[in-house]
Amino acid sequence: MTDVLTEDPGRAPQRLDGPDKVAGTARYAFEQPVDGPRYLHLVQAGIARGRVTGTDTSAAEALPGVHTVLTHENAEKVNAGGELAVLQSPEVAFRGQVIGAVLAETPEIAAQAAGLVEVTYERHPHESTFGVDDHRAQSPDTSSPMVTEDLDQGDVDAALEAAEYTVDVTYATPPEHNNPMEPHATVAVWEDGELTLYDSNQGPYVVRDVLVPIFGLDPERVHVVSPHVGGGFGSKGMPHAHVVATVMAARLTPGRPVKCALTRAQMFPLVGYRPPGFQRVRLGTDATGRLVATEHSALEQSSRLAEYAEQSAGASRDMYVSPNRRITNRVVALDVPVPTWMRAPGEAGGMYALESAVDEMAQACGMDPIEFRVHNEPDTAPTSGRPFSSRNLVTCLRRGAERFGWAERDPRPGVRREGDWLVGTGVAAASFPSFTIPGSVATVGYADGYYRVEIAASDIGTGARTALTQIAAEALEVPLSAVRLHLGSTAQPKASLAGGSSGTASWGTAIVQAARAFRAEHGEHPPEGAETTTKSEPDPEAGKYAMNAYGAQFAEVRVHADTGEVRVPRLLGVFAAGRIVNARTARSQFAGGMTMGLSMALHEHGVVDGRFGHVVNNDFAGYHIAAHADVGSVEVDWIDEHDPHVNPMGTKGIGEVGIVGVAAAIGNAAHHATGVRVRELPLTPEKFLTDG
Amino acid sequence: MDAEITLRVDGQRRTLSVDTRTTLLDALRERLGVISPKKGCDHGQCGACTVLLDGRRVTSCLTLAVAQDGAEVTTAEGLSEGDRPHPVQQAFLEHDGFQCGYCTPGQVCSAVGMLDEVKAGWPSHVTENLEEEPDLDDEEIRERMSGNLCRCGAYTNIVSAIREAAE
Ligand code: FES
Ligand code: FES
Numbered sequence: 001m002t003d004v005l006t007e008d009p010g011r012a013p014q015r016l017d018g019p020d021k022v023a024g025t026a027r028y029a030f031e032q033p034v035d036g037p038r039y040l041h042l043v044q045a046g047i048a049r050g051r052v053t054g055t056d057t058s059a060a061e062a063l064p065g066v067h068t069v070l071t072h073e074n075a076e077k078v079n080a081g082g083e084l085a086v087l088q089s090p091e092v093a094f095r096g097q098v099i100g101a102v103l104a105e106t107p108e109i110a111a112q113a114a115g116l117v118e119v120t121y122e123r124h125p126h127e128s129t130f131g132v133d134d135h136r137a138q139s140p141d142t143s144s145p146m147v148t149e150d151l152d153q154g155d156v157d158a159a160l161e162a163a164e165y166t167v168d169v170t171y172a173t174p175p176e177h178n179n180p181m182e183p184h185a186t187v188a189v190w191e192d193g194e195l196t197l198y199d200s201n202q203g204p205y206v207v208r209d210v211l212v213p214i215f216g217l218d219p220e221r222v223h224v225v226s227p228h229v230g231g232g233f234g235s236k237g238m239p240h241a242h243v244v245a246t247v248m249a250a251r252l253t254p255g256r257p258v259k260c261a262l263t264r265a266q267m268f269p270l271v272g273y274r275p276p277g278f279q280r281v282r283l284g285t286d287a288t289g290r291l292v293a294t295e296h297s298a299l300e301q302s303s304r305l306a307e308y309a310e311q312s313a314g315a316s317r318d319m320y321v322s323p324n325r326r327i328t329n330r331v332v333a334l335d336v337p338v339p340t341w342m343r344a345p346g347e348a349g350g351m352y353a354l355e356s357a358v359d360e361m362a363q364a365c366g367m368d369p370i371e372f373r374v375h376n377e378p379d380t381a382p383t384s385g386r387p388f389s390s391r392n393l394v395t396c397l398r399r400g401a402e403r404f405g406w407a408e409r410d411p412r413p414g415v416r417r418e419g420d421w422l423v424g425t426g427v428a429a430a431s432f433p434s435f436t437i438p439g440s441v442a443t444v445g446y447a448d449g450y451y452r453v454e455i456a457a458s459d460i461g462t463g464a465r466t467a468l469t470q471i472a473a474e475a476l477e478v479p480l481s482a483v484r485l486h487l488g489s490t491a492q493p494k495a496s497l498a499g500g501s502s503g504t505a506s507w508g509t510a511i512v513q514a515a516r517a518f519r520a521e522h523g524e525h526p527p528e529g530a531e532t533t534t535k536s537e538p539d540p541e542a543g544k545y546a547m548n549a550y551g552a553q554f555a556e557v558r559v560h561a562d563t564g565e566v567r568v569p570r571l572l573g574v575f576a577a578g579r580i581v582n583a584r585t586a587r588s589q590f591a592g593g594m595t596m597g598l599s600m601a602l603h604e605h606g607v608v609d610g611r612f613g614h615v616v617n618n619d620f621a622g623y624h625i626a627a628h629a630d631v632g633s634v635e636v637d638w639i640d641e642h643d644p645h646v647n648p649m650g651t652k653g654i655g656e657v658g659i660v661g662v663a664a665a666i667g668n669a670a671h672h673a674t675g676v677r678v679r680e681l682p683l684t685p686e687k688f689l690t691d692g
Numbered sequence: 693m694d695a696e697i698t699l700r701v702d703g704q705r706r707t708l709s710v711d712t713r714t715t716l717l718d719a720l721r722e723r724l725g726v727i728s729p730k731k732g733c734d735h736g737q738c739g740a741c742t743v744l745l746d747g748r749r750v751t752s753c754l755t756l757a758v759a760q761d762g763a764e765v766t767t768a769e770g771l772s773e774g775d776r777p778h779p780v781q782q783a784f785l786e787h788d789g790f791q792c793g794y795c796t797p798g799q800v801c802s803a804v805g806m807l808d809e810v811k812a813g814w815p816s817h818v819t820e821n822l823e824e825e826p827d828l829d830d831e832e833i834r835e836r837m838s839g840n841l842c843r844c845g846a847y848t849n850i851v852s853a854i855r856e857a858a859e
Contacts, residue, residue, distance in 0.1 A: 014785050021793030022781040022800055024728025024768040031727040107722065108713045181732050181740060181794040181843045230730070230794025231843050264733040461792025461844050588788045588846060595845025620737035620841060628834040631847040 012584035013480060016466045017228070017459070026228045030185040032198035034257035037187065038067055040249050041110035042242060042266060043100030043117050045092040048613025049126035049335040052090040052099055056118035060102055065109040068252055069117060070101040075248055080214045082306035083270075083338045086244040092121065093305040094337045095128075095614040096269025098241045103249045103258065126335040128613035130301060132170060132278040137299050137330040140309030147309050147329070151317065151383060154324030156282075159293035163284025165364045171281070171353040172680040175301070175606035175615065176274040177267070178342045179625060180460075182230020184271050185261035186243050188250035195250070196223045199243065202236045202458050203497025204490045210239050215247060227488040229460040233596075234341030235271045236460065237499045242270060268618040272340025273606060275301040275310050277349060281357035289365040291376050294322035296354060302331040303338040310339065315350025317383045318546060319431060320358070320376040325383065335613060341499065343596060344656035347432050348663075352600075352681065355428035355664035360677065369427055369668070370397050370406065381546035389545035389645035392576035393429055396552035399639060400427070400574040404554040414675030421558040421567075424673025428664035430551035432657035434578070435502040436647040438538035441493035442507070442514035444476070445531040446522070451476055453485045453514075454492040457507040462655055463585030464503050470581055471508040471649060475515035493533060501549075501653020504581060505646065510536035512648045541645045549577040549652040553594070553661040557669035564685030568598055568666055569632040578643045578652035586654055590636040593658020598634075599626035601663035605682050697761040701726055702770025710757045716750075717741045719757035720765070728767035728797045732841070739840030742798035742805070743767050749805025751839070768797030771804060780804050783853035791844035799840045803854045806836045810858075828858050 020026035027033075045052075057069040075087035086098050100117055104110035130136065140147045160166055187198040195217060201207050204224035212219045229236065246260040262270060277300035284293040296316035302308050313327045342348070362372035374394050380387050401407065409425055410416070416423040445452040453472045459465040469485045476483070486492055487507075496506045518532035556570040573594050580586045603624040606615040617623045636658075643650050663681060670688070671677045678687045698707045701724060708723050717734070720726040720743075729752050732740030736754040743752045744766040752765075771778040777785065780803050790796040810828050818835045819826050826832060833851050842850065 015788065015790075017793070018785045018790075019775075019777065021790055021796050022768065022777060022784045023772050024730070024797030024800075026793055027727060028730075028794065030731075031721070033725070106711060106714075107718060108711045179843055181738065181792065181841065182730070183732065229792065231792040233843070261731070264735065264737075461790075461794075463791070584788050585791075588791055588844075588849060591848055592791055592845035595847060596843075599845075619735055620733050621735070625841060625843060626845070626847075627838040627841055628847050628851070629838040631834070631845075634845075634848045 012582050013466060013470065015463055015585060016469060028182050028228050028230050029187060029198045029200040029226060030259060030261050032187055032225065034187055034189060037257040037259045038103050038105060038253065039107040039110040040246055040258050040260040041102045041114040042098050042245060043102065043114050044266065045095055045097040045099045046119065047092055047121045047123050048095040048128055050092050050124040051122050052092065052119055053122050054120040055100060059116040060113040063109060063113045063116065065105040066113045067103040068249070070245065070248060071099065076251065078214045078244065079216065080244065083241050084214060084244050086241045094269060094303065094335055095612060096337060098245055101245045101249060126613050128334050128336050128608055129610040130332040130334060134299065134332050136332045140329060140331050141307055144309070148311060148314055151325060151327040153383065156293045156295050156324045156326040159324040160282060160284040163292050164287040166282070166284040167357055167360045167364055168282045169357050169360055169679060171279050171356055173277055173349045173352065174681060175276045175608065176342060176600060176604045177606050177623060178233040178235035178271065178273065179267065180231030180233055180235060183262045183264060183267055184236065184240060184242060186246045187257055187259045188246045189257045190250040191255050194221045195247065196225065198225050200229050200236055201226050201239065202229070202232045202460055202499055204456050204488065205494050206497045207239045207243065208490050211247060214244060223490050225489045226458065229458060232460045233343045234345060234499065237341050237497055240271045264620065265618045268606065268615045269337040272338060274342035274345065274349065275308065275339035277301065277310065277312060279312055279350065279353035281353050283357055283361045285361065285365055289367045289372055289375055291320055291322040293324040294320070295326040297328040298350065299330045299332065301336065301339065302333045303336050304333045306338045307331065307333065308339040310349065311346040312350035312353065314346050315354050318381045319354060321378045321382055343593065344432060344659050347656065347660045348600065351430065351660045352663040355661050356667050359426065359668040368411065370401055373397060373429055384546060386544065386546045389547045390641055390643040391548065391550060392639055392641055393550040393552070395639050396550055396574040396576050399637065400552040400554050400572055403637065404572050413672050416673070417561065420561050422561055422673040424557050424669045424671065426555050426557065426665045426668030426672055428553045428661035428668060430553055430657050430661035431548050432501060432653065432660055434547040434549055434646050434652040435500045435505065436509055436539055437496040437502050437506040438536050440495040440506050440510035441533060441535045442510040443493055443531060443533040444514045444518040446526040447528055450484050451478060451482055453483055453511060455487055455507050455510060456490060456492040456495040457487040457503060458498040459487060460498050462498065462503060462589060463582060464507065466585055467504050467581045468507055468511060472511050472515060475512045501655040505651050505653060508649050508651065509647045513537065539647060545645050547646050549575065549654065549657045551575040551657050551661065553665040555665040555669040557666055557673050559670055559673045559688055564688035566602055566670055566683050566685065568602070571598065571633065571662065572635040573658060575638040575657060576641045577638060577654045577657060578641050578646055579650040580638060581649065581651060587636045589654050590658040591634045593656065594634050594662050595626055595631055597659040597662025598631060598666065600681065601666040601683055602630065603682050695758045697758060699760060700764045702767055712758045714757045715753050716755040716757045716760055717752040720752065726767060728769035730794050730798060732795065739802055740795050740798040742801040742840065744801055744805055749802050768800045771800065778804065780854070780857045783857040787849045787853035787856065789850040789853040790846050795840060795842045799842065799850055802837060802840045803857065807858055830855065
């Protein structure tokens with residue numbers, strides 16, 4: 001395939017929706033204008049497992065302004081399972097589950113009435129915590145497309161036995177919550193058998209296709225409108241319980257819109273999270289520091305209500321050479337909310353463990369951690385033997401080392417002190433697969449001097465609206481101002497969801513193919529009203545290559561000698577992610593990922609109280625995410641990478657690779673600063689206050 | 693219980709009756725259709741709802757509407773003059789100080805309010821010398837803006853935007 005974005009790759013127009021966003025006039029889901037709405041407030045289970053034996057709604061219903069109190073006793077029966085089987089039975093599978101919903105004239109009345117609903121329960125014993133060697137560990141269901149089989153190549157145990165140097169370390173990661181700034185919200189309008197949803201999601205067609213069978217609707221009569229989305233980071237990839245509850249309420253009140261926004265606290269149990277886990281990494285090298293054995297086994301939390309199996313150990317499949325390799329992912333199903341994707345699911349946690357262990361391994365070999373990685377760089381993907389479509393990790397490491405001043409680094413841990421602060425630097429590698437999902441449909445039309453491009457893509461803050469307009473302009477060979485792009489609604493043709501960093505690649509491919517077909521059909525001077533719609537074809541080279549984006553993350557860390565406080569004055573990420581479509585928005589995406597990585601390293605921890613089965617710190621006061629004062633310098637750089645195989649634009653996804661490796665780089669730097677190796681996130685002060 | 697109040701919102705006089713429990717944020721968004729201030733937490737913990745209330749930055753989710761009868765409210769929408777963005781908004785556009793945009797109107801209002809506080813000589817937690825005019829370096833900006841969370845992680849660009857707007 002030929003590159004289309006050939007000229008001036010550094011072009012960086014400002015975001016097309018920027019003026020609306022800085023003024024606040026860009027309309028998110030809850031802000032879509034509707035007439036005479038009612039408000040829905042959810043009622044949640046106060047126990048972790050058992051059943052509802054009685055619901056007294058009389059006080060709630062007596063409140064003026066209350067329209068309906070929905071419970072499992074009066075809710076309509078729908079065809080749903082797992083977390084979407086809302087109000088279908090009295091069973092309680094986790095604390096915070098939706099067990100009712102109040103529909104009222106105002107949000108204040110709905111919230112008050114929800115508090116008046118009296119629920120009695122039959123409590124059953126529950127399990128909501130687990131340990132590193134948990135006897136309940138089980139293999140995940142490998143028939144799921146998201147789950148890969150275990151891998152066992154060569155003889156890991158014998159190789160470790162014979163290895164010159166070894167490490168055997170276990171890293172722990174806590175529950176982390178996506179917490180997009182815009183809480184999940186949906187507005188449902190049911191009228192004449194037609195459902196319109198203004199919803200905050202990462203793919204309007206995903207929402208439609210999930211709801212259609214649940215309510216037995218005609219897909220043509222379900223409309224999902226989501227022009228602006230205030231972040232998702234995976235948690236808006238699939239609709240959650242509140243969407244089902246809101247549609248149920250709307251169907252009770254035809255013609256009256258129903259608005260439901262989750263509170264921040266409700267988001268903790270209801271929209272998924274990155275599951276906590278333990279990862280054991282065993283590495284062994286020969287005398288030169290070349291890896292002879294790699295074992296990565298992950299144990300992560302899942303839910304008894306529905307399985308979600310994070311694939312953290314998969315991070316070690318293709319990262320470095322190793323003739324002997326064992327990869328296993330296990331889950332423990334508990335009476336807890338269902339986890340979901342959170343930015344770089346699998347890689348974020350998996351690479352934290354691997355890249356920390358690699359730092360320990362390099363140290364055990366007496367090697368510089370960059371030289372160790374270069375020494376273990378594979379020529380082809382180790383587990384499959386496939387060639388890489390492009391792999392420039394070493395270039396990223398070298399470029400970053402130069403820019404960061406790595407050459408002057410004294411490798412000894414715990415020997416630099418500036419005032420009360422111990423100072424260190426660390427490095428880690430990043431990698432994330434490059435997906436281009438076929439089957440998205442795009443329409444290109446021409447009228448009134450403009451090219452209209454339609455595709456039901458989502459811009460959840462990625463800059464897709466701007467990048468796709470650029471791609472369309474490039475493919476049509478017209479100026480940016482001649483293109484009008486429409487996305488974010490089922491009014492446009494079907495597109496894949498914003499997930500797996502696949503958006504720009506998948507939707508861009510669909511747009512490029514539609515633009516080419518449009519030109520072939522209508523020529524350079526299309527007649528008024530000309531239109532072409534095509535569906536993107538799979539890439540014939542897709543299975544032939546291992547396709548990944550890479551990066552090198554560098555961190556400078558200061559740890560307070562007396563309090564253990566950890567500060568990160570400087571982060572540098574150098575990435576190799578194919579063609580960069582828009583340098584301005586790409587830089588922001590990388591930096592945003594790195595900032596979330598810093599937040600993961602230092603702050604984020606959903607604290608589960610095992611007695612009650614809920615996350616205790618369910619707000620921004622208790623669940624701290626990095627704020628302005630936590631973030632110092634975040635530098636982003638990338639190399640000019642040309643990958644002819646990934647897709648017609650030569651782009652790789654950039655939304656997730658930025659978070660990968662950051663926590664490891666920071667942890668490695670903290671060790672370099674203090675000599676204390678903390679193997680548990682987040683890196684909170686008390687963990688550095690040891691005698692060691 | 694309902695009460696009638698009058699607000700000046702972005703230069704317009706608006707009279708409305710509110711439940712006495714209604715926050716200024718919900719009054720603006722749900723009653724007046726002014727959507728520029730966003731709701732991120734409803735608890736004063738994220739800053740997305742920041743507006744200028746009689747010229748000072750406040751979290752409108754922690755402000756009861758009924759207590760603000762007669763107040764002057766400026767949202768990010770009201771900061772721009774027609775199609776001309778406020779200098780702080782212009783700097784956010786140039787520095788790409790946002791991604792999803794949901795925290796942005798709050799960041800913008802907070803920055804405008806914060807710059808006035810600095811002009812008035814207010815110190816912050818990181819101000820070294822309380823006798824002198826504060827010098828608005830990056831550390832000061834970060835400290836003073838820490839009530840405004842951004843999950844997209846646009847902080848470094850926001851700081852450079854504010855630094856430029858302050859000059
Ligand atoms: S919504 Fe007011 S501070 Fe978060
Ligand atoms: S721009 Fe998305 S939260 Fe700040």
